Amino acid sequence: MELVSTAQFRPAMLRANAADSYAKRIVQLVSDLAQTGLKTEHPLLAKRETKKRAVLFILTANRGMCGGYNSSVLRLALAKLRELQSEYEQVDLFVSGKRGISFLKYRKIEIERSYTEFDHKPSYDRVLELANELLTLYKKGDIDRFDVAYVKFFSTAKQTPVVETLLPLSNLEVEASGNNEKKLDYEFLPSPQSILEEVIPNAFRTLLFKRLLDAAVSEQVARMMAMKAATDNADEMISSLTTSYNRARQSQITNEIIEVISGASALK
Amino acid sequence: MKCIVVTPEKTLVDEDAKFIVAPLYDGEYGIDADHAPVVGRLGVGEMRLTLVNDAVQYWFIDGGILEVVDNVATFLTNRACPISDLNVGEARKAIEDANRLPMGSLAEVEIRTEALARANAQLKAAEKAHAMK
Numbered sequence: 001m002e003l004v005s006t007a008q009f010r011p012a013m014l015r016a017n018a019a020d021s022y023a024k025r026i027v028q029l030v031s032d033l034a035q036t037g038l039k040t041e042h043p044l045l046a047k048r049e050t051k052k053r054a055v056l057f058i059l060t061a062n063r064g065m066c067g068g069y070n071s072s073v074l075r076l077a078l079a080k081l082r083e084l085q086s087e088y089e090q091v092d093l094f095v096s097g098k099r100g101i102s103f104l105k106y107r108k109i110e111i112e113r114s115y116t117e118f119d120h121k122p123s124y125d126r127v128l129e130l131a132n133e134l135l136t137l138y139k140k141g142d143i144d145r146f147d148v149a150y151v152k153f154f155s156t157a158k159q160t161p162v163v164e165t166l167l168p169l170s171n172l173e174v175e176a177s178g179n180n181e182k183k184l185d186y187e188f189l190p191s192p193q194s195i196l197e198e199v200i201p202n203a204f205r206t207l208l209f210k211r212l213l214d215a216a217v218s219e220q221v222a223r224m225m226a227m228k229a230a231t232d233n234a235d236e237m238i239s240s241l242t243t244s245y246n247r248a249r250q251s252q253i254t255n256e257i258i259e260v261i262s263g264a265s266a267l268k
Numbered sequence: 269m270k271c272i273v274v275t276p277e278k279t280l281v282d283e284d285a286k287f288i289v290a291p292l293y294d295g296e297y298g299i300d301a302d303h304a305p306v307v308g309r310l311g312v313g314e315m316r317l318t319l320v321n322d323a324v325q326y327w328f329i330d331g332g333i334l335e336v337v338d339n340v341a342t343f344l345t346n347r348a349c350p351i352s353d354l355n356v357g358e359a360r361k362a363i364e365d366a367n368r369l370p371m372g373s374l375a376e377v378e379i380r381t382e383a384l385a386r387a388n389a390q391l392k393a394a395e396k397a398h399a400m401k
Contacts, residue, residue, distance in 0.1 A: 015277065022274050022344065025342065186307045187307070189307070190309065194293075195307055198331070202332065202344070206276045
């Protein structure tokens with residue numbers, strides 16, 4: 001199992017890095033746009049006053065054997081769910097991963113939609129479909145907020161469960177304001193505002209995709225760690241069992257020798 | 269001049285180019301070496317890439333953003349593929365599907381118009397690829 005997850009970890013990591021470079025370019029663009037003096041206003045960036053329906057998307061694994069991966073994200077998600085329920089009239093749960101689905105069913109918490117196809121290799125086309133649907137719902141005003149609960153990947157040594165708000169995309173400006181290294185005079189075709197209209201939905205799609213990839217990478221790392229610990233424990237157990245087996249065998253042989261010797265000496 | 273096409277999944281093109289024709293929102297846009305810095309909104313359509321050895325590549329680009337700076341043209345798009353991968357039948361079906369979308373509100377009309385434009389551009393590129401075969 002450790003080898004399997006190590007093998008799956010590498011491609012997952014590469015995919016996450018590819019999406020990361022795309023996301024960084026988008027964020028850079030937003031910051032370039034901000035530098036033109038354009039007020040970055042967009043319906044997807046603005047906070048909504050209405051608090052009717054919120055969606056919480058929980059990303060868990062399809063399989064277990066990955067230590068505290070699933071439980072850590074589910075614990076955090078339930079706390080967030082309670083918080084959202086006190087604020088919004090209706091909170092719908094979207095859950096990805098069989099583990100999360102069965103956990104919530106056991107707890108008798110209603111799931112609006114469940115997904116099992118994202119797993120360790122989420123396809124962009126599928127994510128695009130979901131992202132576009134969410135964007136449409138948000139534009140129409142059917143949902144007012146969209147949160148994702150997942151395990152964020154920092155490095156192979158650090159993964160932390162987090163809940164992030166993707167709609168409205170308020171943190172995009174914060175991320176963008178962080179990297180203002182170069183200043184260039186761009187010509188915008190047709191206008192900075194129109195570019196923004198194209199960039200912002202794209203940023204949302206990419207960020208959602210990135211979250212799914214991050215969760216996949218974290219899952220493989222967690223499984224790698226858990227299975228490594230299991231292998232180490234089994235090795236330790238084997239060596240201690242071998243020692244006690246050898247001791248028992250040794251004492252049995254000693255006993256038999258004593259019996260033979262004592263039998264022989266009795267015949268003398 | 270470098271031409272880079274990036275989708276969230278991977279980098280599809282990273283080549284030295286002589287000349288690029290990009291499908292912008294309002295028509296085709298030519299990019300030669302030493303072009304001024306530009307950020308443009310891409311439409312849906314065909315991108316023609318003339319390589320250094322005069323070979324021409326045809327790519328289908330599904331919207332996004334074009335950035336030209338320091339002799340590097342970067343296409344940030346959700347979906348891109350060689351036009352030879354497109355299928356006329358699928359494109360026709362996409363048009364039919366788009367035609368069936370509801371037109372109840374302004375937002376719905378917008379969504380439908382966008383889907384229809386995308387499907388039409390796809391059909392155009394697919395037909396061209398088919399003719400080239």
